[in-house]
Amino acid sequence: MDDIRLDSLEGVGPVTARKLSDAGVHNLMDLIVRGPVEISDITGMEKDSTERLVNKARQFLADGGVLAKDFVSAADIYKRRQEIGKISTGTECLDTLFDGGVETQALTEVYGEFGCGKTQFCHTLCVMVQKSQEEGGLEGGVLYIDSENTFRPERIVSIAKANGMDPQRVLDNIVVARAYNSSHQVLILEEAGAIIRESNIKLLVADSAVGLFRSEYLGRGTLSERQQRLNHFVHLLARIAETYNCAAVATNQVMSSPDVFFGDPTKPIGGNVVAHTSTYRIYFKKSGKKRIARMVDSPHHPEEEVIFGIGEAGVIDPEDPKAKKIKKKAGAAPPANDTEDAADAGATDAGN
């Protein structure tokens, strides 16, 4: 449906449309993604009117079949879930872990220590998403929010070549937004609606989702503010993924915390905010030259581990086919504890 202009909504005249547009809300999807509280904050409109507006927009889009209705039968949910696309990781091992690939309508968090392959994984997906559905892609583009200046077009070129694709065309379908600080990173996402539609974006990458928040909000004093803003960013990511039926992938670095004696001494930097919003959480770990990926938190995947590697083609299958899959041992402690209090993540940061 093309007709999602603000003025297609009854009661929205040119003045309101202008006010919203000036605040970066350009269409009905934007209204829903941002929500009444935020719209009231940024436009100065009364909360009551913004609530009415957002409800009307939701109704309008639900009637048009663009959005799921508020009250739906399980059969309808099932049908909407049938529309979920999957992006192959380009490897057999990780595809097994993801049960086919990285899903749309969901936020996938990849966390692990430096050099474990988070960025390489994102680069591989940037190429894979562009393939046809038969080949494991979604024929879609990418919006890559680069917060640590780690996006490398050269890597895209080599991964594209390894997949027999035209590197120039692959590069053309990736929009890179370099985020200079955490507010800018949030702003990029708030303004992303138009580009997601225009460029048929099917993959949204936030690499690293948490790094800038972490470096800007140091110490315990600012922790709650940081968690609040990070929470806003991560929820926005999840809502965009659902609204636009695209896959959102956020990376998150973990650091060793020497005060942990049992289990794996690492924690995701984002603390529990990221953990509770992500639909899927994958933990990457270095093991010599190999990498181990573990599905930590998923509504319907079993918790298991696979071994993968990194090479010219991005993330790759291990050379020894026997070593592909390790079933998780019963009773082993998960690496990152979601019940961890946010203050714990902050305490780790403060000492960093």
Ligand SMILES: Nc1ncnc2c1ncn2[C@@H]1O[C@H](COP(=O)(O)OP(=O)(O)OP(=O)(O)O)[C@@H](O)[C@H]1O
């Ligand atoms: N062309 C390549 N061939 C083989 N390995 C490569 C290639 N390019 C990068 N790597 C490996 O990828 C690893 C870096 O992975 P990556 O940058 O994805 O880590 P990361 O998890 O994003 O780390 P950080 O938290 O610091 O951002 C390095 O070990 C590097 O050797």
Ligand SMILES: [Mg+2]
């Ligand atoms: Mg990285």
